[in-house]
Amino acid sequence: MQVTTVHHIQALVRARRQELGLSQELLARNAGTSRKWLSEFERGTTTAVKLPLVLRVLAALDLVVDVATSRPSASDQAAGNQHDGELDLDDVLRGFADRNRS
Secondary structure, eight states: OOOOSHHHHHHHHHHHHHHTTOOHHHHHHHHTSOHHHHHHHHHTOOSOOOHHHHHHHHHHTTOOOOOOOSSOOHHHHHHTOOOTTOOOHHHHHHHHHHHHHO
8 A cells, every 4th residue: 555645644553453453542552652642643633743653553553664766766767677666676686787797
């Protein structure tokens, strides 16, 4: 799932918590935050959206953050590789190996 706003993350957290059958109290305790903060975060009413807290909540829900660029790099464009912003490590390593052989 591609997330582009804090609101997406808030909705994702709430939906995943409910899917797992976790109370706000239990999730907050597992993530090391308060139930009040989690409740406000899920509703979008907190002004204290701090990345470390959000990452702990996501981890407590077994959610992984995968950061990718939305544009291919210049080398990918030159090579004709279009991966929707994802890097293929094998392609990158092959490119370095090919350069070293030349």
